[in-house]
Amino acid sequence: NAGVTQTPKFQVLKTGQSMTLQCAQDMNHNSMYWYRQDPGMGLRLIYYSASEGTTDKGEVPNGYNVSRLNKREFSLRLESAAPSQTSVYFCASSGVYGYTFGSGTRLTVV
Amino acid sequence: GESVGLHLPTLSVQEGDNSIINCAYSNSASDYFIWYKQESGKGPQFIIDIRSNMDKRQGQRVTVLLNKTVKHLSLQIAATQPGDSAVYFCAEGGGVGGTSYGKLTFGQGTILTVHP
Numbered sequence: 001n002a003g004v005t006q007t008p009k010f011q012v013l014k015t016g017q018s019m020t021l022q023c024a025q026d027m028n029h030n031s032m033y034w035y036r037q038d039p040g041m042g043l044r045l046i047y048y049s050a051s052e053g054t055t056d057k058g059e060v061p062n063g064y065n066v067s068r069l070n071k072r073e074f075s076l077r078l079e080s081a082a083p084s085q086t087s088v089y090f091c092a093s094s095g096v097y098g099y100t101f102g103s104g105t106r107l108t109v110v
Numbered sequence: 111g112e113s114v115g116l117h118l119p120t121l122s123v124q125e126g127d128n129s130i131i132n133c134a135y136s137n138s139a140s141d142y143f144i145w146y147k148q149e150s151g152k153g154p155q156f157i158i159d160i161r162s163n164m165d166k167r168q169g170q171r172v173t174v175l176l177n178k179t180v181k182h183l184s185l186q187i188a189a190t191q192p193g194d195s196a197v198y199f200c201a202e203g204g205g206v207g208g209t210s211y212g213k214l215t216f217g218q219g220t221i222l223t224v225h226p
Contacts, residue, residue: 051151059215090153090154
């Protein structure tokens with residue numbers, strides 16, 4: 001099925017460890033996004049990529065880096081994980097006719 | 111930024127009733143508004159959207175109303191069913207290049223519970 005695929009679905013990290021969250025879309029969308037969702041809250045934008053080759057900071061970029069590898073893939077990297085980064089991370093992509101979210105990555109930093 | 115908290119607004123209705131979920135947005139320059147449904151453990155699912163040049167849009171069992179004067183958005187669900195139970199978020203955004211969807215700012219969310 002067409003859509004946004006995120007890996008992994010679950011991850012536990014120790015404070016200070018690094019990891020990369022992967023995201024790929026097969027809808028030929030130009031724009032891609034990374035959001036985080038904390039308990040009882042709406043999603044907040046971390047970084048986005050309006051088109052291949054460009055990335056920009058969102059509302060809560062500190063502690064994260066991103067790479068728009070190609071039109072399909074947009075990865076999110078935590079260089080040194082902190083407990084405050086415990087959250088559910090959603091990748092999304094958008095085009096003229098739609099805005100689609102992945103199923104999320106639940107990350108716990110201990 | 112928006113004020114947020116750990117206690118989401120809740121709405122409880124009986125199966126078959128109509129539900130109205132409200133949202134106040136912050137940016138009068140937003141181009142479009144989207145309602146999402148989120149079930150436990152899943153990503154947001156698109157329900158319906160509306161552009162800023164409209165004040166009403168209807169879908170299947172859902173209607174979105176936009177009042178730009180008071181920056182208010184509502185989602186009406188007709189004949190609510192137990193499967194409609196979820197958290198509902200409104201989101202506002204501006205287009206990339208004027209025609210595509212762009213980055214979104216989400217509201218806090220409302221928990222809808224439908225009792226059989």
